[in-house]
Amino acid sequence: MPKTSTKETHGRLISFCSRWFFLILLFSGIATASDDTTGKPLEFNRDIRPILAENCFYCHGPDPNKRKADLRLDQRQSALDSGAIDPSESLIIDRIHSNDSELRMPPPNSNRHLSQREKKVLTRWIQEGATYQSHWAFIAPVQMNPPVINAPSLQNWPRNPLDSFILAQLEEVGLAPSPEADRETLIRRLYADLIGLPPSPENIDDFLTNQSPNAYEQLVDQLLANQHYGEHMAIAWLDAARFADSNGFQQDGDTWQWIWRDWVIDALNEDMPFDQFSIEQLAGDLLPDATQQQQIATAFNRNHLLNGEGGAIAEEQRFNNLFDRVDTTSTTWLGLTMACAQCHDHKYDPLTQSDYYQLLHVFNQVSETGRPGRQSSRIRVATPFLEVATTDQKKQLSQLKQNMTLLEKDAKPILDVAYTAWKSGLFSDGQAADGKDLPRSLTPLLRKPKDTQSDAEKKKIESGLRSFFNSKVKRSVTNNVAVVAEYDKAKQAYDAFNGDEIPRVMVMNDDKPRETRVLDRGDYLSPIGDALAFAPPANLPPLPDSFPKNRLGLARWLFLQNHPLTARVQVNRMWQRFFGTGLVKTTEDMGVQSEYPRHLALLDWLAIEFQKQGWSQKSMHKLLVMSATYRQTSKINADQLEKDPENRLHGRASRFRMPAMVLRDWALACSGLLNEDIGGAPVYPYQPDQIWESLGITKERDFTYPQSTGTDLYRRSIYTFWRRTVAPANMFDSANRRTCSVRANRTCTPLHALTTLNDPTWVEAACSLAKRCMGSRDTFDEQIILAFRTVVSRQPTSSERVVLANMFTHQHSLITFESALTFLRKDTQSTEKSHDPMTLAALANVCLAILNLDEALTRE
Numbered sequence: 090m091p092k093t094s095t096k097e098t099h100g101r102l103i104s105f106c107s108r109w110f111f112l113i114l115l116f117s118g119i120a121t122a123s124d125d126t127t128g129k130p131l132e133f134n135r136d137i138r139p140i141l142a143e144n145c146f147y148c149h150g151p152d153p154n155k156r157k158a159d160l161r162l163d164q165r166q167s168a169l170d171s172g173a174i175d176p177s178e179s180l181i182i183d184r185i186h187s188n189d190s191e192l193r194m195p196p197p198n199s200n201r202h203l204s205q206r207e208k209k210v211l212t213r214w215i216q217e218g219a220t221y222q223s224h225w226a227f228i229a230p231v232q233m234n235p236p237v238i239n240a241p242s243l244q245n246w247p248r249n250p251l252d253s254f255i256l257a258q259l260e261e262v263g264l265a266p267s268p269e270a271d272r273e274t275l276i277r278r279l280y281a282d283l284i285g286l287p288p289s290p291e292n293i294d295d296f297l298t299n300q301s302p303n304a305y306e307q308l309v310d311q312l313l314a315n316q317h318y319g320e321h322m323a324i325a326w327l328d329a330a331r332f333a334d335s336n337g338f339q340q341d342g343d344t345w346q347w348i349w350r351d352w353v354i355d356a357l358n359e360d361m362p363f364d365q366f367s368i369e370q371l372a373g374d375l376l377p378d379a380t381q382q383q384q385i386a387t388a389f390n391r392n393h394l395l396n397g398e399g400g401a402i403a404e405e406q407r408f409n410n411l412f413d414r415v416d417t418t419s420t421t422w423l424g425l426t427m428a429c430a431q432c433h434d435h436k437y438d439p440l441t442q443s444d445y446y447q448l449l450h451v452f453n454q455v456s457e458t459g460r461p462g463r464q465s466s467r468i469r470v471a472t473p474f475l476e477v478a479t480t481d482q483k484k485q486l487s488q489l490k491q492n493m494t495l496l497e498k499d500a501k502p503i504l505d506v507a508y509t510a511w512k513s514g515l516f517s518d519g520q521a522a523d524g525k526d527l528p529r530s531l532t533p534l535l536r537k538p539k540d541t542q543s544d545a546e547k548k549k550i551e552s553g554l555r556s557f558f559n560s561k562v563k564r565s566v567t568n569n570v571a572v573v574a575e576y577d578k579a580k581q582a583y584d585a586f587n588g589d590e591i592p593r594v595m596v597m598n599d600d601k602p603r604e605t606r607v608l609d610r611g612d613y614l615s616p617i618g619d620a621l622a623f624a625p626p627a628n629l630p631p632l633p634d635s636f637p638k639n640r641l642g643l644a645r646w647l648f649l650q651n652h653p654l655t656a657r658v659q660v661n662r663m664w665q666r667f668f669g670t671g672l673v674k675t676t677e678d679m680g681v682q683s684e685y686p687r688h689l690a691l692l693d694w695l696a697i698e699f700q701k702q703g704w705s706q707k708s709m710h711k712l713l714v715m716s717a718t719y720r721q722t723s724k725i726n727a728d729q730l731e732k733d734p735e736n737r738l739h740g741r742a743s744r745f746r747m748p749a750m751v752l753r754d755w756a757l758a759c760s761g762l763l764n765e766d767i768g769g770a771p772v773y774p775y776q777p778d779q780i781w782e783s784l785g786i787t788k789e790r791d792f793t794y795p796q797s798t799g800t801d802l803y804r805r806s807i808y809t810f811w812r813r814t815v816a817p818a819n820m821f822d823s824a825n826r827r828t829c830s831v832r833a834n835r836t837c838t839p840l841h842a843l844t845t846l847n848d849p850t851w852v853e854a855a856c857s858l859a860k861r862c863m864g865s866r867d868t869f870d871e872q873i874i875l876a877f878r879t880v881v882s883r884q885p886t887s888s889e890r891v892v893l894a895n896m897f898t899h900q901h902s903l904i905t906f907e908s909a910l911t912f913l914r915k916d917t918q919s920t921e922k923s924h925d926p927m928t929l930a931a932l933a934n935v936c937l938a939i940l941n942l943d944e945a946l947t948r949e
Contacts, residue, residue: 133222135685137214142437142681144201145194151441152434163439163681165221174219182212225686226424226679227439227628229651230693240265248717254691255718259740262732267721267741272297274949275720276308277882278742281948282667282714283312285321285751286758290878309714313707316767319358320807322706324750325666326353327807328824329421329831330392331413334771336461337394337813337827342469345592348477349388350807351768356386363659363704364648367422371647372640374597384475387597390414390452394813394827395461395471407459408613414452415445417829422647424658424679432611438680443618444626446607451623451640456600465588473598478591489586493579500576503569599639629653648704654679656696660709664695665833667713669736669743676832687737723949745835747948749821750806753850756940757803759879760857764800771810772801775849777818802850819844845941852915855937856929863924863932869897876936880945893935901931 131137141162148155149162161167162181165174173180184194185208195201203211214220235253238244239260246266247253259266270278276296280288288296296308312318332350335341356366369376371390373383393413396406412431419427429435430445461469478486606616623638625631630649636642647655658679665671672692675683686692695709702708713719723744729736736743747755757763773796781794796802809817811826821841824830845851858879862872873893877885885893904912909930939945 131210131214131217131220133214133220134225136210138222138224138681139685140203140207140211144203144207146437146681150436151439152436154433155436163437165219168219174215176216176218179215182215185211224439224681225689226657226683227653229653230657230696232697233690233694235694236690246717248715248720249712250694251691251712252717254688254694255739258688258738262738264728264732264738264740266717267724267726267729269717269720270722270742270949273883274722275305278948279308279312279714280882281747281751281755283309283321283710284315284317285324285754286317286763287755287880288882290875293878293882305720306715309711313711316358317765317805318707319354319356320767320805321751322357323350323353324748324807325662325831325833326357328826329417329829330389331417331824331826331829332392333811333813333826335812335814336397336469338396338398339814340397340461340469341812341814342395342397342461342463343467344470345468345477345594346388346392347769347771347808348592348594349385349392352382352385352388354768354807357706360705360707363699363706365704366706367647368641368644371418371644372597375599375637375639375641381475381477384596385477385594388594390417390597391471391595393417395469397461397469401460403459405459405613407457408608410457410459411449411452412611413828415449418643419448420677420829420831422658423654424661424677424683425654426678426680426682431608435680437682439628440626440680442607443621444624446605447621447624448626448643450605450621451638451643453603453605454599454639456598464593465585468588468593470593470595473596474593475596476591476593482591486583486586486591489579489583493576493583496572496576496579500573503573597640650700656699657692660695660699661692662831663706663709663713667710667719668739669745677830742949744947744949746837746946748833748835749819749823749841752845752946753806753819755880755945756845756851756854757805759940760854761861762803762854762857764804766804769808772804772808773797773810774802774804774817780815780818781812819848819850842941845946846937849915851937851940852912852933855940856913856915856933858936858940859929859933860924862936863929869894869932872932873897873935876932876939880936880939881942893939896938897931897935900934901927904930 142150145162148157149160150156151161151163160171160173160180162173168174171180172178181194184192185203187193190197195203233254235247235250236257238247238253238256243256243265247256256266269275273293276288276293280286280292296304299307301307327350330353332346333344334347335343361369369383369386371387373379373386376383393410396409412428415431416428419425425438425440426435427440427445427448429438430440430442432442434441456473457471461471462474464470604620606620607618609615609617623632623642625646630646630651630653632638632642632646633649636645646652658676661671661673661679662676665676672688673679673684673686698712699709702712718739719742721740721742723742725736725741729740732738733740754763773794775796776794779794781792783792806817806820809820811817813827816823816826821838821844822834822836824834858876859872861879862875866872866875870890873890874885877883877889877893904927906927909926912930912933913926
C-alpha cells in the first residue's frame with residue numbers, strides 16, 4: 090500500500106470534517122438564517138454563475154492555456170467528471186471551506202474571497218444536484234406575458250406592460266411604486282432626456298394649462314419630432330463610435346469625420362430603423378447601388394485613431410485598426426468583450442481566438458494601407474475616402490482650376506526653360522559646366538573647373554556673366570517673373586481650397602481579398618494555422634447560407650430574429666438612458682462576467698417589442714417615457730432606502746447629475762445665447778489659454794487654438810472640436826473618444842464646479858440671463874422668479890426668494906462701478922448700455938448661483 094503523507098492525511102481529515110459540518114448546518118437550518126436564496130429554487134445563471142465567474146473561471150474556465158489542475162467548472166460534464174460537483178464527495182465543498190491556506194479556494198494570494206453567503210449558496214447548489222444552464226444572454230429572448238397584478242389598489246397603476254413587470258418585483262419585496270411627479274418636474278425631465286435642453290417658461294405654462302387627458306403624450310410626440318432630438322441622442326452613439334475630429338497620436342492631424350456625425354443626427358431625427366441604421370454603418374458601401382449617404386455611414390468604423398508618426402510601421406498600424414474595429418463592433422452590437430480573445434481564448438466567455446479572427450476577417454478586406462494620408466498641412470485623411478463637396482464648393486473649385494490651367498499655358502514654357510537651364514548648369518559653381526547658351530568667349534573658360542582657372546580668366550568670367558545677366562537674362566526674368574507669379578498664386582489658391590475646404594470623409598471600401606489567420610499572441614508578424622473565413626462565434630446563431638461572408642453578411646446576421654444579443658443590448662442601453670442604470674448594469678458586457686439582469690423577463694419583453702416595432706428607436710423611447718415607472722417622483726422614503734437603496738427595482742424615478750455636455754447647452758439655452766443651427770463643421774468655443782500649443786512638433790503645423798467668434802461660440806456641445814490628445818477641458822466625465830464607450834460615467838468632481846462658476850461660457854450665460862430678466866420684468870422679485878423658473882423649471886418658494894434677494898443685496902454692496910464694468914466685460918457679446926452696471930453685475934452673480942444650484946445641475 091502506498092505511503093500517505095502527514096500533509097495529505099491532514100488535508101483529507103479537514104475535507105471529511107468540513108464536508109459533514111457544513112452538511113449538518115445546511116440541513117439543520119442554521120446555514121439558512123442569512124441565506125437570501127432560501128425559500129426559492131436556485132438558478133444557475135442568477136445565483137451560481139456570477140460566483141464562479143468572479144472567483145473560479147480565470148483558472149478553471151474556457152481558456153485551456155490558463156486552466157489549472159485540468160479542472161473546468163464552466164461546463165457541467167467536465168466538472169462532474171472531475172468530482173468537483175459530486176454531491177457525495179465534492180472537491181468544491183472541501184476547498185471553499187478549508188482552513189488550510191494551501192488547500193483553500195480561491196487561493197489567498199488570488200485577491201478573491203468568497204463570503205459566507207456565497208459558500209452556503211454553492212454548497213446548497215451542489216447538494217441539490219448542481220444543475221447548469223446556458224448563459225442567459227446566449228439564449229434567444231422568450232416572449233413573456235406581463236405579470237398579473239395582485240394588489241387591488243394598484244390594478245390601474247400600469248400605463249403599459251413594462252409597468253406590470255416592475256410592479257410585480259416591487260410587490261415581491263413589499264414595496265409600492267411612488268406617486269407621479271408634478272407636471273413641472275415631468276416637463277423638465279422629458280426635455281432633459283429627449284432633447285437635452287430646458288423648457289422655456291412659455292413651454293411650461295402651455296403644459297400646465299393643457300387640460301387634455303393626452304397632454305403628456307402630446308408633449309412626448311412634440312419632443313420626439315424636435316430637430317434637437319437627433320443631436321441629443323447622437324452623443325451616446327458618438328461615444329460608442331469613438332468619434333473625434335482628429336487622428337490622435339503625436340501629430341494628431343485633423344479629419345473631416347464630422348460629415349458622418351451629421352449623418353447620425355439626421356438618421357436619428359428621421360427615426361431610421363435601427364437595423365437599417367446599423368447595416369448602413371457596417372456595410373453601406375456593399376449594398377446594391379449604394380448611395381453617397383450609405384457610403385458616408387460606413388465612416389463608423391473609420392473613426393479610430395490613425396498613427397502617422399515617422400517610426401510607425403504601416404502593416405502594424407493596419408492591424409491595430411482591425412483590432413479596434415472588432416472590439417468596437419462587438420461591444421456596440423453584441424455587448425461582448427471580444428478584445429479578450431485577441432491573444433488567447435477568452436478566459437470567461439465561450440469565445441475562442443479563432444472566433445475573434447473569423448470576425449476580424451470581414452474588416453481585413455478594407456482597402457487601407459495603415460498610413461494616414463495628407464490632404465493639407467492641417468488635414469490628414471487615410472484611404473479609402475469619399476469626397477463630399479457641396480454644389481457651391483464644386484463650382485468654386487472648378488473656377489479655380491480653370492484659372493490655374495489658363496495661366497499654366499503661359500507659365501509652363503518659362504518654367505521648362507528655367508528647369509532645363511538649371512539642369513545644364515549655367516553657373517560657375519566650381520564644377521564643369523555645359524554653358525550652351527552663354528557667349529562663345531566664356532564657354533571654354535566655364536568648362537574648366539574653378540580651381541584650374543587663372544586670376545585673369547576668373548575676372549573675365551565675372552565681367553562676362555555680369556554683362557550677360559544685366560542684358561539678356563535680366564530682361565527675360567523681368568518679363569517672365571510676373572507670369573510665373575500669377576500662375577503660382579493661382580495654383581496655391583487651388584491647392585489651399587482643395588486641401589482645406591473640400592471635405593473628404595474616411596469610409597469603408599473592400600479591396601482585393603486578403604487571407605486572415607490567427608495571430609500568435611496577437612502579433613501581426615506571427616500568423617499561424619489555416620486561412621479563415623467569416624463565421625459567427627460558435628455559441629451564437631450560425632450564418633445563413635444565403636448571407637455573404639463579408640461585412641454585409643455580418644450586419645444582416647446581427648438582426649436575425651433569433652439573435653439573442655442585438656436587441657437586448659440596445660434596449661438595455663435605452664433603459665440606462667431614461668432610468669439611470671441598465672437592467673443589466675454592465676451595459677458594455679453581457680457575457681459571463683456581466684451582472685445578472687434585475688428584470689430578465691422585462692429585458693426580454695422589451696427586446697422582442699423592439700423587433701415588433703420595426704426596430705424604431707423613437708417608438709421604444711416613447712414606450713419608456715410614457716410608462717408609469719418613468720413618471721414617478723424621485724423622492725425616496727425610508728422603506729425604499731432600506732430595501733432598494735440603489736433603486737434597481739425602480740420604485741421611484743432615478744435622480745442623477747446631467748452630463749457636462751448637456752449642462753453647458755442648458756446654460757446657453759437658459760441665457761438665450763444658444764446657437765440652434767444643426768450640423769456643419771466643428772467649432773472652437775472657449776478653452777483655457779495655451780491648451781493646444783504644447784502639441785506643436787513641426788514648424789509646418791500651427792497648434793494654436795483657433796477660438797471661434799460670434800455665435801459659433803455658443804453652438805451645442807456636440808459640435809465642439811474634439812482633439813484626441815487634448816479633449817475639451819470642460820467636458821468632465823465624457824468618453825475619451827479613443828475607444829468604444831457605452832456606459833454612462835457619472836461622478837461629481839470639484840473641478841466641474843469650478844468650471845461652472847468661472848468658465849467664460851457660464852459667466853456670459855449668467856450675464857445674458859440677467860439682461861433678459863431685467864429687459865422683460867420691471868421689479869427685482871419678478872426678475873428673480875423668471876431667472877429661477879428659466880433654469881429650474883419651477884416657481885421658487887418664498888424662502889428661496891428671500892435667500893436670492895439677500896444674495897443680490899449682498900453682491901450689490903460689494904460691487905463698485907469699476908468692478909462691475911470689469912465683470913461685465915467678461916461677457917464678450919454684451920452691447921447692453923441701458924442697465925445700471927452695478928445692478929446688472931449683482932443680478933448676473935445671482936443668476937450664476939442659480940445656474941449652479943444642485944437642482945439646476947440635476948435631472949430630477
